[in-house]
Amino acid sequence: MVDASRDEAQLAVRLYNDPSEIRSFEGFVVHMHLAWLYLLHAELTRDQVDFRYWRTHGRTRRIERIDGEPKRWDLATCVRHHWPDGDSPVRANLEFFIALRNKIEHRYAREQQALSAAVGGQSQALLLNYEEELTNSFGVSSSLATRLRFPVFIGSFTDEGERTLRRLRAQLPVQLRTFLAAYDAGLDESVARDPRYDFRLRVLQELAPKDPDALAVQFTRYDDLTEEQRASVEAIGRKGYVVVREQKRSVVGHGLLKPTEAAKAVQDGIPFFFSTALFTKAWKKLRVRPPVGDPHPERTDDKYCLYDERHADYGYTQAYIAKLVRECRSEAGFRALVETAPKDKVSGEWVGPPPLSATPPWRRTRPPEAGADVRHSA
Structure with a gap:
């Protein structure tokens, strides 16, 4: 599908x-x-x-x-x-x-x-x-x-192309x-101003010497600009031109979360407490990454987890957080995944039967069956 x-x-x-x-x-x-x-x-x-x-x-x-x-x-x-x-x-x-x-x-x-x-x-x-x-x-x-690559086109890159497009819209x-x-x-x-509803670009031709590592088209988010840069871009936009200010930045592991951050993100999306220990149980159960000490730490499920060779640790994706939230938002799903009872975030009480470790030792012994011969030793 x-x-x-x-x-x-x-x-x-x-x-x-x-x-x-x-x-x-x-x-x-x-x-x-x-x-x-x-x-x-x-x-x-x-x-x-x-x-x-x-x-x-x-x-x-x-x-x-x-x-x-x-x-x-x-x-x-x-x-x-x-x-x-x-x-x-x-x-x-x-x-x-x-x-x-x-x-x-x-x-x-x-x-x-x-x-x-x-x-x-x-x-x-x-x-x-x-x-x-x-x-x-x-x-x-x-x-x-x-x-899908950025197409080669003329469009509003020329004055005549811009006038033609404006005439088309009027028709x-x-x-x-x-x-x-x-x-x-x-x-x-x-909503109307949100780029997820209506995405608009302002393109600026770059005159700097060509960087062999740079792409022909690079996108800079409006939110990443300074107030002065935003004012300049908006001023140019009001004149009817299409403009973008290019910035170079390279981010390794962008969007990936560390275990503590990932566990908190899961907890924020479900009604139960979710610790890093439970997060560890989850990746072991789902096998999204190799165990500690594995000779091939890079063999992860790349939808959910990626190995950072430089730092010898792992980063977890937003898709994995979404999966854990789906699995753990119900009591039954929580128990099935991490094999323990969930604790309510608001009351702090166990939801359903508590785990064995939470039961006092003197209450763990099963009561004798009716008619059984019960003897006590000194």
Whole structure:
């Protein structure tokens, strides 16, 4: 399911970047819709969630079927299940494209270019959100980063290209312009400005000598700029140019957590205490890394854990934290994974029967059976 999802995403981007395709933008929307659907279905399958539709007939519940096959959740239902918070910018972006697909499918063929220019920021956010969800859920080895490269294009890099794009946007039919304006107006301001809903870039040509270790295109987050740099970028942006200020930085182990940090992150996501000792029990049970002293410490499950040869220690991924939170959020799951009773974070009391080590020695002896001959020694 994950492979099928990635194939759909790659096809969507290939269509988007192909100027010879008449319905390229419609193809992008449809295939990204399928990519997201297959990805969320894969997560639901992995988490053993029943995502079939059921129909009630009196006191009987039956699975809805289409041509004999169970009918499964559509993308809108999956999105509401995965992001119950209605103010999630990722959810807002997905619901925007679900609604847009219903409007543009098999219509507006002549406005494909104008529409792609008008919602280019949302389209980029749709793809970046997909990449983040994919790697968080199924590991960095599933990333599309090496397959989808920054395209070679003109666009707004020339004055005439910018004027052409602006003219295209002005040619959108009234119904589409009304839909776009109404959807944005219905969003909270924090969601509308969030790059996970609408991703926009400001690109600045770099004039410095070429660095052999640098990439042709490097991304700098707005939040990483100083106040002075932000003011400069915003001032240029108001003039209608597209600008980015490039910075060089290299981070080893970015996003990886040490055991203490990882255990705290798990505890923050579940209703029980979760110590580093329990964290150790978990990685041993799940075999995400070799035991201490193993001659091959690098043989980890790279979705969840990576070995740092320089420091001879391990870093744990956000995907692993998410997995432990899923496993340990219930009492039964907690006991199954770490083989001990959980303690409530609020009351500090054991949840369910306490572990044997928490029972006083004089209470551990099983009471004699009825009628047994009980003798006491001196």
